[in-house]
Amino acid sequence: xxxxxxxxxxxxxxxxxxxxxxxxxxxxxxxxxxxxxxxxxxxxxxxxxxxxxxxxxxxxxxxxxxxxxxxxxxxxxxxxxxxxxxxxxxxxxxxxxxxxxxxxxxxxxxxxxxxxxxxxxxxxxxxxxxxxxxxxxxxxxxxxxxxxxxxxxxxxxxxxxxxxxxxxxxxxxxxxxxxxxxxxxxxxxxxxxxxxxxxxxxxxxxxxxxxxxxxxxxxxxxxxxxxxxxxxxxxxxxxxxxxxxxxxxxxxxxxxxxxxxxxxxxxxxxxxxxxxxxxxxxxxxxxxxxxxxxxxxxxxxxxxxxxxxxxxxxxxxxxxxxxxxxxxxxxxxxxxxxxxxxxxxxxxxxxxxxxxxxxxxxxxxxxxxxxxxxxxxxxxxxxxxxxxxxxxxxxxxxxxxxxxxxxxxxxxxxxxxxxxxxxxxxxxxxxxxxxxxx
Amino acid sequence: xxxxxxxxxxxxxxxxxxxxxxxxxxxxxxxxxxxxxxxxxxxxxxxxxxxxxxxxxxxxxxxxxxxxxxxxxxxxxxxxxxxxxxxxxxxxxxxxxxxxxxxxxxxxxxxxxxxxxxxxxxxxxxxxxxxxxxxxxxxxxxxxxxxxxxxxxxxxxxxxxxxxxxxxxxxxxxxxxxxxxxxxxxxxxxxxxxxxxxxxxxxxxxxxxxxxxxxxxxxxxxxxxxxxxxxxxxxxxxxxxxxxxxxxxxxxxxxxxxxxxxxxxxxxxxxxxxxxxxxxxxxxxxxxxxxxxxxxxxxxxx
Numbered sequence: 001x002x003x004x005x006x007x008x009x010x011x012x013x014x015x016x017x018x019x020x021x022x023x024x025x026x027x028x029x030x031x032x033x034x035x036x037x038x039x040x041x042x043x044x045x046x047x048x049x050x051x052x053x054x055x056x057x058x059x060x061x062x063x064x065x066x067x068x069x070x071x072x073x074x075x076x077x078x079x080x081x082x083x084x085x086x087x088x089x090x091x092x093x094x095x096x097x098x099x100x101x102x103x104x105x106x107x108x109x110x111x112x113x114x115x116x117x118x119x120x121x122x123x124x125x126x127x128x129x130x131x132x133x134x135x136x137x138x139x140x141x142x143x144x145x146x147x148x149x150x151x152x153x154x155x156x157x158x159x160x161x162x163x164x165x166x167x168x169x170x171x172x173x174x175x176x177x178x179x180x181x182x183x184x185x186x187x188x189x190x191x192x193x194x195x196x197x198x199x200x201x202x203x204x205x206x207x208x209x210x211x212x213x214x215x216x217x218x219x220x221x222x223x224x225x226x227x228x229x230x231x232x233x234x235x236x237x238x239x240x241x242x243x244x245x246x247x248x249x250x251x252x253x254x255x256x257x258x259x260x261x262x263x264x265x266x267x268x269x270x271x272x273x274x275x276x277x278x279x280x281x282x283x284x285x286x287x288x289x290x291x292x293x294x295x296x297x298x299x300x301x302x303x304x305x306x307x308x309x310x311x312x313x314x315x316x317x318x319x320x321x322x323x324x325x326x327x328x329x330x331x332x333x334x335x336x337x338x339x340x341x342x343x344x345x346x347x348x349x350x351x352x353x354x355x356x357x358x359x360x361x362x363x364x365x366x367x368x369x370x371x372x373x374x375x376x377x378x379x380x381x382x383x384x385x386x387x388x389x390x391x392x393x394x395x396x397x398x399x400x401x402x403x404x405x406x407x408x409x410x411x412x413x414x415x416x417x418x419x420x421x422x423x424x425x426x427x428x429x430x431x432x433x434x435x436x437x438x
Numbered sequence: 439x440x441x442x443x444x445x446x447x448x449x450x451x452x453x454x455x456x457x458x459x460x461x462x463x464x465x466x467x468x469x470x471x472x473x474x475x476x477x478x479x480x481x482x483x484x485x486x487x488x489x490x491x492x493x494x495x496x497x498x499x500x501x502x503x504x505x506x507x508x509x510x511x512x513x514x515x516x517x518x519x520x521x522x523x524x525x526x527x528x529x530x531x532x533x534x535x536x537x538x539x540x541x542x543x544x545x546x547x548x549x550x551x552x553x554x555x556x557x558x559x560x561x562x563x564x565x566x567x568x569x570x571x572x573x574x575x576x577x578x579x580x581x582x583x584x585x586x587x588x589x590x591x592x593x594x595x596x597x598x599x600x601x602x603x604x605x606x607x608x609x610x611x612x613x614x615x616x617x618x619x620x621x622x623x624x625x626x627x628x629x630x631x632x633x634x635x636x637x638x639x640x641x642x643x644x645x646x647x648x649x650x651x652x653x654x655x656x657x658x659x660x661x662x663x664x665x666x667x668x669x670x671x672x673x674x675x676x677x678x679x680x681x682x683x684x685x686x687x688x689x690x691x692x693x694x695x696x697x698x699x700x701x702x703x704x705x706x707x708x709x710x711x712x713x714x715x716x717x718x719x720x721x722x723x724x725x726x727x728x729x730x731x732x733x734x735x736x737x738x739x740x
Contacts, residue, residue, distance in 0.1 A: 074700075075700040075701075078485055078700060078703050079484065082487055082705070100485050100703070102485070103486070103487065189589065189590060190573070190582065190589050193573070199683075200681050200684065201681060250573045251572050251591075252572035252573065252590070252592050252595055253595075254683065254685070255594040255600075255680055255681075255684060260571065260574075263574055264573050264574060267574055269573050269574070397703070398701075398703070401701055405682075405683060405686050406685075408683050408684040408685040408686075409685035409686075411684070411685075412685055414685045415685075
């Protein structure tokens with residue numbers, strides 16, 4: 001019976017693989033050249049191997065004008081807007097940065113069918129909607145949850161010592177206060193640290209922001225003045241500064257971004273790591289020192305009882321200048337189709353279509369890949385119930401750039417938490433005032 | 439007016455031949471300069487093209503000139519320039535003098551010496567970022583393995599270590615510019631004065647101090663001028679290694695300006711910063727040019 005099940009599964013998998021992606025009608029755009037600017041990088045490229053299939057199905061040709069990292073592409077598109085040179089149809093966007101491209105965003109309502117939109121997770125579609133208009137079609141999402149080294153948590157000696165020291169059982173943390181205790185408990189520098197966090201750029205702003213929300217705070221008041229320098233914000237920043245001062249995180253943390261965190265955790269240098277699902281495969285690969293020793297749990301809760309869940313989705317948008325919006329809509333529908341998302345999901349990227357969540361979990365179950373099943377179950381719950389974006393305003397990047405140097409100043413001890421947040425608030429208020437919010 | 443007409447008539451052919459080049463320079467260099475200078479007086483934001491016409495007078499300049507972060511970045515850039523240029527010059531001079539004494543394999547050495555210059559600054563930045571990483575970096579691991587340190591040294595976080603780390607990367611990449619230019623000077627140097635000095639009983643140090651070095655000074659000042667313009671615009675290495683942080687500890691002018699211009703999309707304010715910082719480049723160019731002239735005069739070139 002088991003053999004039959006395996007054979008049946010394999011047949012279905014093969015059929016799925018060989019079923020042409022253009023089985024759906026993507027239209028006919030014979031001899032049309034669709035000009036696009038796409039995000040580049042190892043995790044984004046496999047999807048583009050499908051483009052020839054869309055070309056074969058529609059008769060159109062895709063001309064990729066640019067294939068750069070998110071931040072390089074962001075600069076390039078801002079320059080295009082400034083120069084009035086948006087002479088392409090499709091561009092890679094991100095839900096959190098989409099409001100910046102208001103001058104070029106073409107609302108997708110009416111261009112992409114309601115049946116297509118209905119197949120996406122409602123929360124993700126909500127994140128891609130700016131001022132009531134859907135401006136991009138999400139391809140995959142990001143949200144962070146906790147990876148931890150299982151053996152450290154299962155070790156009897158660790159359990160006994162932790163209980164004696166903190167008065168409660170050693171379990172993967174349910175709250176960020178517990179996470180703080182455990183980070184300090186596991187720290188043994190320079191051999192091992194309790195945890196680490198992204199310490200610069202938008203990365204630390206995002207981490208602070210989600211902690212602020214989890215503590216019951218908010219970034220802005222209703223009149224768009226800064227609200228993050230209140231008690232919830234101070235509590236959030238104290239979490240980071242406390243761990244840094246206790247040496248529970250590496251001394252280089254204020255200079256870390258995602259690669260440093262991923263490589264550090266895979267090297268076995270930290271006990272737990274709040275990170276993106278895209279790292280799961282690498283953490284459990286032969287290049288990792290903690291292979292087969294990783295557990296995953298939902299991101300802990302802040303003092304407000306809410307879990308952290310700073311999120312956003314990489315997406316595709318259409319430009320207002322596009323002369324063939326139907327072809328562009330067909331292209332982005334194709335690149336976010338069920339089959340296309342399955343390709344990305346197999347590498348650990350979080351799908352945006354509801355059905356893909358079920359199908360990818362079923363596929364990993366069939367492969368007896370319990371770790372990836374657990375990853376998708378945890379991250380699925382997180383995306384469904386706990387994910388939230390920063391305020392969808394064009395000034396998010398600017399606000400972030402005002403915040404993170406001040407957060408760093410508090411973490412490395414150049415300023416008190418209160419002063420750092422007040423200085424950031426002053427700067428943010430000036431930005432919002434200049435932008436005409438108040 | 440008559441004289442002007444006569445001048446044009448007498449030089450019609452050369453003027454006509456020069457005209458395309460002048461036009462290209464006007465379009466390619468002067469127009470963007472005028473445009474960027476104008477935007478410094480506007481609230482120009484890249485993502486709001488209509489803001490190009492939002493004239494705000496001197497507000498950007500007033501904010502820039504009263505911005506402590508800007509002045510801190512400017513003085514840090516001056517310090518960075520001073521440290522990087524002097525160390526590059528000293529190391530480049532040593533390298534050139536050593537290579538000049540090699541009698542076998544000198545060409546190969548000259549080629550090898552130029553390798554660091556061939557790397558993109560972004561790659562150099564990543565290379566040193568990972569080397570200086572406190573947990574997985576080779577430098578910390580080596581120091582701990584050799585028993586020279588018991589803790590992870592935060593090379594990219596500590597105020598002076600971070601400054602030293604980015605200066606190290608910059609110096610590693612560009613010392614060979616000095617070495618090559620100084621080596622060219624050594625090749626061009628006449629042997630007679632050195633031989634005469636030796637006959638007169640001068641020591642090696644006296645020969646170097648009073649004959650070789652004065653002859654090399656024009657080459658050194660040319661290298662200094664070129665590199666001062668480069669270093670004043672240092673961006674890629676710093677951006678990759680520290681992003682100007684933490685807490686602005688390694689913020690240089692161009693990391694600040696680029697972030698303001700592109701990430702914040704505030705091109706008007708960024709251009710105001712750029713025009714203030716251009717004064718720095720003009721000062722260093724003027725300074726080294728004067729030194730160059732003085733050195734050449736010293737050699738009797740004029």
